[in-house]
Amino acid sequence: MRKSALLTLFTASCALAAPVAEPARYWYNMYYIWLVVAVAIYLIVVIPAIYFAVKYRYRKGNETAQHVQENHLLEILWTIVPVLIVIYLATQSFAFYRVQRNAPEGAFEIKVTGFMWGWQFQYPNGKQVIAFFNMMEDPQTKEYLPLDKIPDTAKAYIPAGVPIKVLLTSQDVIHSFYVHPAKVMEDAVPGRITHLWFQINQPGEYWVFCREYCGTKHSKMAAVLKVVPKEEFEKWYGGPLPIQGKQVSFNIQ
Amino acid sequence: MAVAGVHRPWFGATLKEWIFTTDHKKIGVMYGVTSLLFFLIAGISALGIRLELFQPGLQYMDEDTYNALLTTHGVLMQFWWAVGVWSSFGNFLLPLMIGARDVAFPRLNALSYWFFFSASVLAVLTLLPGNHIRMMWTGYPPISLNDNVGQVAYYAFIIHLLGASSLATAVNLVVTNLRMRAPGITLGKMNLFLHAFLAMNVIQILGVPALAGAVTMLLLDKYFHTAFFDPSRGGDPILYQNIFWFYSHPVVYVMVLPAFGVISEIVATFSRREIFGRKSMIAAIWGIAILGFMVWIHHMFTSGIPDWIKIIFSYTTVLIGVPTGIKIFNWVATLYKGSIRYTTPMLYILSAIFMFLIGGLTGIPLGLPAFDINVQDSHFVVGHFHYVLGMTVTLVAFGGFFYWFPKVTGRMYSEFWGKVALVLIMVGSNLFYFLQLIVGLEGMPRRYADYPPIPQWITLHELQTVGAFILAVGVGLAVLNLVLSAKFGPKAPDNPWESPSLEWLVPSPPPPHNFDKIPHMPEDWDPYNYEWLSKHKKV
Numbered sequence: 001m002r003k004s005a006l007l008t009l010f011t012a013s014c015a016l017a018a019p020v021a022e023p024a025r026y027w028y029n030m031y032y033i034w035l036v037v038a039v040a041i042y043l044i045v046v047i048p049a050i051y052f053a054v055k056y057r058y059r060k061g062n063e064t065a066q067h068v069q070e071n072h073l074l075e076i077l078w079t080i081v082p083v084l085i086v087i088y089l090a091t092q093s094f095a096f097y098r099v100q101r102n103a104p105e106g107a108f109e110i111k112v113t114g115f116m117w118g119w120q121f122q123y124p125n126g127k128q129v130i131a132f133f134n135m136m137e138d139p140q141t142k143e144y145l146p147l148d149k150i151p152d153t154a155k156a157y158i159p160a161g162v163p164i165k166v167l168l169t170s171q172d173v174i175h176s177f178y179v180h181p182a183k184v185m186e187d188a189v190p191g192r193i194t195h196l197w198f199q200i201n202q203p204g205e206y207w208v209f210c211r212e213y214c215g216t217k218h219s220k221m222a223a224v225l226k227v228v229p230k231e232e233f234e235k236w237y238g239g240p241l242p243i244q245g246k247q248v249s250f251n252i253q
Numbered sequence: 254m255a256v257a258g259v260h261r262p263w264f265g266a267t268l269k270e271w272i273f274t275t276d277h278k279k280i281g282v283m284y285g286v287t288s289l290l291f292f293l294i295a296g297i298s299a300l301g302i303r304l305e306l307f308q309p310g311l312q313y314m315d316e317d318t319y320n321a322l323l324t325t326h327g328v329l330m331q332f333w334w335a336v337g338v339w340s341s342f343g344n345f346l347l348p349l350m351i352g353a354r355d356v357a358f359p360r361l362n363a364l365s366y367w368f369f370f371s372a373s374v375l376a377v378l379t380l381l382p383g384n385h386i387r388m389m390w391t392g393y394p395p396i397s398l399n400d401n402v403g404q405v406a407y408y409a410f411i412i413h414l415l416g417a418s419s420l421a422t423a424v425n426l427v428v429t430n431l432r433m434r435a436p437g438i439t440l441g442k443m444n445l446f447l448h449a450f451l452a453m454n455v456i457q458i459l460g461v462p463a464l465a466g467a468v469t470m471l472l473l474d475k476y477f478h479t480a481f482f483d484p485s486r487g488g489d490p491i492l493y494q495n496i497f498w499f500y501s502h503p504v505v506y507v508m509v510l511p512a513f514g515v516i517s518e519i520v521a522t523f524s525r526r527e528i529f530g531r532k533s534m535i536a537a538i539w540g541i542a543i544l545g546f547m548v549w550i551h552h553m554f555t556s557g558i559p560d561w562i563k564i565i566f567s568y569t570t571v572l573i574g575v576p577t578g579i580k581i582f583n584w585v586a587t588l589y590k591g592s593i594r595y596t597t598p599m600l601y602i603l604s605a606i607f608m609f610l611i612g613g614l615t616g617i618p619l620g621l622p623a624f625d626i627n628v629q630d631s632h633f634v635v636g637h638f639h640y641v642l643g644m645t646v647t648l649v650a651f652g653g654f655f656y657w658f659p660k661v662t663g664r665m666y667s668e669f670w671g672k673v674a675l676v677l678i679m680v681g682s683n684l685f686y687f688l689q690l691i692v693g694l695e696g697m698p699r700r701y702a703d704y705p706p707i708p709q710w711i712t713l714h715e716l717q718t719v720g721a722f723i724l725a726v727g728v729g730l731a732v733l734n735l736v737l738s739a740k741f742g743p744k745a746p747d748n749p750w751e752s753p754s755l756e757w758l759v760p761s762p763p764p765p766h767n768f769d770k771i772p773h774m775p776e777d778w779d780p781y782n783y784e785w786l787s788k789h790k791k792v
Contacts, residue, residue, distance in 0.1 A: 024627075027627045030621060031694075034621070038614040038615070038617070038618075042610055042611070045581060045585060046610065048585060049585045052585065052589050056524070056589065056593050062592050064784075065524060065525040065526035065590060065591045065592045065783070066590040067526065067590075068526070068586075068589060071530075074586075075530050075579075079575060082575045082579075086572055086574055087571075090564075090567045090621060092621075092623075094623075097563075097564070097621075097623040100623055100626055101622075141310065143309065143310040143311075146706050172395065174556075176555060176629075176630060180696045183627035183696075184627065185555050185629060185630070186557065187555050187556045187557050189484075189490060189556070189557045190395060190484040190485070191489070192557050194557035207705065210698070211630040211631070212630060213389050213393070213396065214396055215320075215387075215399060215401055215402065219316065219700070219703045
């Protein structure tokens with residue numbers, strides 16, 4: 001349903017290893033398409049430029065410039081071709097973005113609230129995790145702790161291989177929730193509810209960063225996602241995952 | 254058109270004359286000196302930022318100081334350098350290029366400068382401890398409504414002074430350009446520099462009121478308890494972002510269009526031929542100016558705005574790459590069959606074109622939501638606009654300084670040290686900004702005083718800091734070259750580049766009233782007709 005012809009065409013031709021997390025694959029696709037286009041354009045411009053720069057330098061036999069009138073065919077060509085390229089890029093992005101933006105049906109919904117300076121994760125059954133900035137730093141040196149030294153209480157448990165839909169809001173100022181492995185972010189805006197989705201396939205620990213400037217401790221407003229296999233998550237969560245497709249009732253005030 | 258008569262040159266003036274002057278050339282020089290001074294202050298704060306990011310952890314300053322430095326760096330670099338420096342070029346060169354004795358409203362012009370100067374004094378005062386402003390140059394509410402970020406009223410006042418100054422200058426230069434061109438200088442014949450400044454000033458007139466409105470509403474929200482943006486009273490913080498970016502996106506074209514104008518002048522002069530596709534260059538300038546007002550939502554792709562609007566603005570955003578591309582293609586085509594002189598200004602300008610290409614190509618994906626969703630507010634964005642502002646605009650400004658240096662001072666700069674400085678600037682800033690792009694792709698968020706000890710990030714940050722210091726040495730050499738040459742440089746001829754553009758046909762430095770009588774430009778004259786000059790050696 002969400003796969004346009006363009007998208008299928010491209011994903012079929014792009015032999016990428018499955019990324020650690022979704023929807024990072026679509027970001028990578030967009031990235032590689034852009035990279036090829038950008039490098040090609042760079043070379044198409046720079047190589048002739050350097051060639052002209054050397055060949056037509058001021059020297060004996062080339063003291064004066066020759067007159068070249070406008071070349072309309074060339075000018076039309078380098079207007080039309082870039083227009084086609086950028087329209088293709090924007091359309092391709094449109095196709096990818098629909099997947100990146102819309103959570104698969106039956107995604108596990110959690111609510112995340114940003115505050116100065118930390119994150120509150122609320123699960124459908126009422127379980128809560130709070131990641132506060134001072135849990136991210138060494139109490140003495142105030143240096144950032146590496147992932148494995150951060151206390152488990154500051155880690156939000158996430159089941160591996162399950163799509164997660166995050167409903168975001170903020171208590172005070174604008175923050176932004178960036179899921180590092182999934183390569184998606186969305187602002188947490190006070191008075192609004194925004195959303196994003198991700199799915200992490202490989203168990204492990206991953207960063208979440210605040211990406212919108214929010215004051216003194218902005219750079220320590222991180223959280224850690226502890227991604228565990230489904231069974232382990234259920235043990236932590238205290239019951240089975242809400243059945244996919246039949247979402248638990250979960251109202252946001 | 255010959256200009257005779259003994260005049261005291263502009264720089265021989267007393268302090269009193271400098272303060273009360275309405276001479277566009279003196280005002281231009283004052284703008285230049287002020288913006289160069291602020292460029293150095295902002296550059297030094299950037300070195301502080303880079304030093305802090307060299308290693309994870311907070312070694313040299315606390316977060317509040319870092320945030321204040323970052324705000325200072327952003328505000329000063331954009332308003333005083335990237336925008337302010339063009340006031341210098343516009344004021345000094347525009348009347349000379351159109352054959353006018355001064356701008357249309359000389360007193361208003363002086364007022365503009367003194368508004369700018371007052372804003373500068375206030376901006377310097379924010380550097381004092383206790384006066385720091387820490388809300389970043391964007392000043393997004395609700396964080397800017399928070400008491401912890403410094404005085405919003407102070408910030409708003411600075412913006413208002415700058416806005417008044419920019420508006421007055423813009424009106425002045427547009428009127429001067431449209432009404433005071435000497436006979437024979439038609440719109441079609443006038444320098445591309447003038448077309449670029451015309452479009453840039455129109456953007457200022459249309460856009461500045463939006464920014465002034467945004468900060469005024471912010472001021473009312475914070476001190477008079479209105480509720481435009483404050484969500485705790487029912488306001489909408491996203492509204493601010495819309496109004497703010499409605500001006501603050503077009504303002505990047507205020508920074509870069511004049512740079513395009515300067516590139517066109519210098520490329521044409523040193524290739525000794527007319528700019529290729531001159532009409533399409535003018536069309537591209539206006540295309541950029543108009544499209545520039547239709548793309549601001551790309552700054553807000555992750556702000557929680559409706560999805561459909563992101564798609565519309567992603568198309569308009571990438572389309573702006575087309576006129577920008579046309580300009581680059583035309584500059585490259587101008588080299589074709591030219592007779593290229595590799596003077597210092599030409600080398601700065603060619604480097605700027607190659608760097609602008611990287612800046613432009615890294616800007617395209619930021620208009621694609623599928624890409625932007627990972628790099629919004631990351632160091633990738635920072636790297637992108639540093640390729641455009643930190644390199645393109647700065648290299649062009651310095652190229653322009655060197656190019657018109659003999660005209661302004663009557664002396665010659667040092668070619669050797671100018672080229673040495675360029676090599677250092679290119680090595681340093683590419684090391685710096687390219688790795689900034691990479692660390693951004695790896696996910697490094699911007700405006701972070703500290704970052705987690707991820708090994709790749711540490712290496713990338715260390716190398717960036719090394720690059721930043723190499724860049725600083727290069728910039729220092731270039732500035733030193735300008736300052737010392739103004740005093741000790743050898744005397745320059747009136748027209749060292751043999752350009753028929755009108756500013757080169759008056760003595761260096763130009764006499765107080767530029768032209769003894771208003772020049773009448775003949776039919777075969779054109780600012781890019783390099784044979785005309787050899788046919789009319791004595792005009």
